Amino acid sequence: MRFGLSPDQSDKDGGTHMLHPAISWGLGGLFAAVFAIAVMAILKGDYLARGHALSAQENNTITICTITAALTFLICWRLQTYAAARNVIIRAAYGLAMLIIVFGAVGGVLVIVHNYVSYAPEFEAGKGLLFKGYYWESVSGFYSFALFMLSALSPSLLALFAAGGLTLALAGPRRKVR
Numbered sequence: 001m002r003f004g005l006s007p008d009q010s011d012k013d014g015g016t017h018m019l020h021p022a023i024s025w026g027l028g029g030l031f032a033a034v035f036a037i038a039v040m041a042i043l044k045g046d047y048l049a050r051g052h053a054l055s056a057q058e059n060n061t062i063t064i065c066t067i068t069a070a071l072t073f074l075i076c077w078r079l080q081t082y083a084a085a086r087n088v089i090i091r092a093a094y095g096l097a098m099l100i101i102v103f104g105a106v107g108g109v110l111v112i113v114h115n116y117v118s119y120a121p122e123f124e125a126g127k128g129l130l131f132k133g134y135y136w137e138s139v140s141g142f143y144s145f146a147l148f149m150l151s152a153l154s155p156s157l158l159a160l161f162a163a164g165g166l167t168l169a170l171a172g173p174r175r176k177v178r
Helices: 021-049 056-083 088-118 134-151 155-171
Strands: none
Touching (some): 088 155
16 A cells, blocks of 8 residues: 555556555645635735735735635535546536635635624624524625625636646545546
């Protein structure tokens, strides 16, 4: 048994090796950290290119986007197993689509959590949260994040997402065709 291969793999299976799950998730975590740092660098560069200092709100947004990028890549690393038996073009297209969709969803949820943690005293349970308070605020936060990311899609951010999809296709989890 070679290092990193799962115990049921051998060298006699035609050269298609699957990594042990712990090594695969470690590799996914490494790629997630690189992806998150790249998203943070692109967004900070876009803000600073405008020639002004970052406000507290802009720093919060960049922090949320950085955490979102790392979580998104890990979720997409897991979701890549559904396309793992396909060819590289299908895996890359699937990876790109999943990165964009999951990034918007996870980012929206993190904005909702951030708003709730930051403004928790304003959302009291006795005020009918469903129609007056937290529900509308959370929907607004979710949509504002999605619109922010759609409006901030610079060519460098799109290229990063395309590179992330290609990374998922080339280095992501594999499954043998049965």
